[in-house]
Amino acid sequence: MNLSERISQAVFTCFPEAEASDIVIAEPPSLDLGDVAVPLFTLAKKRRTAPHALAQELVEAFVPNDYIMSAAAAGPYINFKLNRDRVGAETVAAVLDTGAHWGGGNTGAGKKVLIEHTSINPNASPHVGRGRCAMIGDSLARLLQLEGYDVEVHYYVNDMGRQIGLLVLIADEIEHLSFDQILNAYVEANQRAEADPQFAEQGYALLARIESGDPKIRDKFHAVTDLCLEGQLAVLERLGVSYDVFDRESQYVNDPRLERIENALLDAGALFTDDDGRRVVDLSKLGYQADEGRYFVLRRANGSSMYGCRDLVYSLDKHEQGAELNLMVLGEDHKLYAQQLALMLEAADISAPEVVYYSYILLKDGKMSTRQGKVVLLADFLDQAAALARERVSEQFPEMPAEEHAAIAEQVAVSAIRFAVLRVKSTKNVTFDMEAALSFQGDTGPYIQYSCARIRSILRKNQNAIPDTPGDDFRVQTDTEWALLLKLAAFPSVIADAAAHRICSPVANFALELARTFTTFYHECPVLGAEDAATTDMRLLLCRATLQTLGNALHILGIETPERM
RNA sequence: GCCCCGAUAGUUCAGUGGAUAGAACGAGCGCCUCCUAAGCGCUAGACAUAGGUUCGAUUCCUAUUCGGGGCGCCA
Incomplete structure (x- = not known):
């Protein structure tokens, strides 16, 4: 039985006709009032009494038990105080016993989920706007994995279409087209097509030939798109984003x-x-x-054929793979298109994929524009961030080998961008602030990583063995420790909620709050210098549980937890 | 014109049908003989506007304003 079930139970015993849905478990404004609160407005209405009268009634009927020590009425609320030692010990035990699985509700056990994301046009190095899709999709995949799903990540390679045709034409004129040249070539091709209708015609002619099955043309298309894809994937890999299956648009033609x-x-x-x-x-x-x-x-x-034909078949193909859940992450610009596709699929009795939409990332001075060069490329951001982080680490740990400096710097850089993007609800336009993202201060990924490094430092310095799990002497002595324990205990419900709504930002914000709560603990509760050995042990366990929870949350966000930083 | 999304401190973001709406950055003041100062403490500051539903709305509904996205041969 978990905490909220126990609370509900306490209410049920004195109010049997209550239903679980009537009982809202809330947090009191202050720990002085209690650990858990239940507002009684709905229940009071049901019983046709005033909320504060019902609160009195419940308090009088309440019988303390091992978990809930007391109940107090506070106006229309009833506040419960918990047995902190008992609840705290069970929470820590749950974290440490389940380890990397901690927080997962296992709702996806035995279910397969197919998730498609990123699928960017093969034309340029990806910017942070494109990256939003990749990061959201990747984190969603990780989130569902924690929930027990068997996740397969797909990438749809747009290796057909007019613009690729034009790119092939240009590529023929350049000796060795490299990834760095592709964007220029792409822009040039589009400009030429506009100015020169004949050139544009040639592009369509190529499409017709690939559609008629000309292997030579197909190879040319593949060569150009492979070059592009390779370059794009290298950047995405730095972000920790990976794919299981690549589906080529051209394989669905005809x-x-x-x-x-x-x-x-x-x-x-x-x-x-x-x-x-x-x-x-x-x-x-x-x-x-x-x-x-x-x-x-x-x-x-x-x-x-138009792109819609390929997309219809592709959707059918994914549908035929029989996954319980078929997800895709799309920009909000595809909303209408996805609805149109869904209607056509449903007409053929094919279930359409469930779509998670995200809005565009804006810059301080407006929208990003590839053609105006007004973009923040992921690769550029990572390079700059890593260089800054590397300076910091090498100053702080001069004795450390250079490779380790570089490795940590890269982890910090990835964390800076992934956290900045993922913490914002995906339906909102984000304004990307380069300066803030590079500062590593405040509400950032590196701040959370820093908390982890502090925990690791404590664990590293600890000379004595820590018990694997809390014993009978587990005592919660301060509100600060208790606040941290409550935060840890909340993790599974954060995950369950996030997975159910296919949204990762609550996980990011939880990680931030947990890191802050831990930092308060860090400043107020000495671990290795505690008054006695039992307190040290208790706090060490708390540190381990916090590190595990932060690590699990960050893993969903695709962020590593460095040993030092 | 029509449809979809959004609007919370100077700025960037959290959050909730209910007790006092949280952070961070920026501004000001303070803290490293003390487990990492990428840190901490203190001070100042916000629910776009107007209606409605409700015992109670920043949260739900409607309208307006502003911002983003979209509306048959691009993918």
């Missing part, structure tokens, strides 16, 4: 399975050929309400 969807659309009377010879879907036949976005073109007049 896929016979499209027929199944087209037939369903025909049956629904939604698919037709318009006056110009395009194959168009009228989504209003599938329940689409608005006038805008009502028509969706599947094929150009010349018969070549």
Whole structure:
């Protein structure tokens, strides 16, 4: 039985007709009032009494037990005081026993989840805006893993389409196209296509040839996109983001399975050929309400397929893999498109993927613009951050080998960017502040890592053996220790909530709060210099449990916990 | 024009249908013979506007304003 169940139990015993959903477990404004609070407004209404009267009634009927020591009425609230030694010891034991699994609710046991994210156009080194998708997707994957899901991460390689065709044309003119040149080549190709219709035509012609199965052209497309993908993945790898499966858009062109969807659309009377010879879907036949976005073109007049065809087959392909959960992370600019796809898929009785959307990252002086060079490239940020961090570490630990300086600096750099991006709710536009992200001070990833390093330092300096688990002499002596224990105990519910809502920012904010709570403890409660050995042991256990919890939370965020920094 | 998202201190972000809305940065003052000062303490500062639902709204609903995104042959 966990804490909230025990509290509910206490309320039930004197109010049997209450339902679990009526009981809200809250935090009192101060630990002086109690450890856990229950507001009684809803229950009082049910019983047709005043909340404060009900509070009195419950207090009088309350019988203390091993876990809940007392109940006190405070107006419309009832505040419980817990047996801190008992609850604290159980919390620490739970953390240390479950270790890397601590916090996971196992709701995903035996279930497979397929998650697609990043899938950026192969045209340039990724900037932080693109990185938001990768970091959110990667952390979501890690979060679901902790919940016990069997997670498979997919990356959809957009290796087709007009712009890749143009890029292939340009690549033919350059001797050895490198990753660094790709963006320029891409911009140039688009400019030329605009100015020179013939050039643009050549691009479409290439598409037609790849669609007709020309292996030479296909190889050319692959060569260009591979070069790009390789460069992009190298940056993403620095961030700790990895993928299990790469699905090429080109492998879904001319896929016979499209027929199944087209037939369903025909049956629904939604698919037709318009006056110009395009194959168009009228989504209003599938329940689409608005006038805008009502028509969706599947094929150009010349018969070549549009991206939608490939996406439909790709969705079908993922659907056929039979995962319990099919997730994808998309920018909010894809919202309408994803809805349109979902309607078409559902018409063919195919369940559409569940989509997690994220909003754009803005800069202080406005939107990012690749063409205006107004972007923060992930690689540039990491380089700058790592250089700064390296200076810091080498000053602080001059005796440390240079490779270790570099390794720690890289971990700090990754933590700075991942935390800055992940702590913000994904539906909000973030304004990326380069200066703040490079300062490593305050509400940052490095601050949390620093707390971990302090814990590691204490554990390293400790000479004596620490018990593996709390014993009978586990005493919670101060509010500071207790506040830390309460924070630790809250971790599983943070994870459960985050996983259920497919959102990682609460995990980031929890980690920050826990680090702050620990820092207070660090300043107020000496561990190695405690009054007696039992207190030292207790605090060492608390340190270990905190490190484990911070480590688990940071692992979800893709942030390492350095031994020193 | 229509649709979707957002709006909390000077700034960047948390948070909640209920007790006193939290941090950080920036500003000011203080703290390293003390487990790492990437730290800590103190001071000043906010729920866009107007209605509504509710015992109670910053939180839910509606409108307005502002910002972001989108609206048939780009992916």
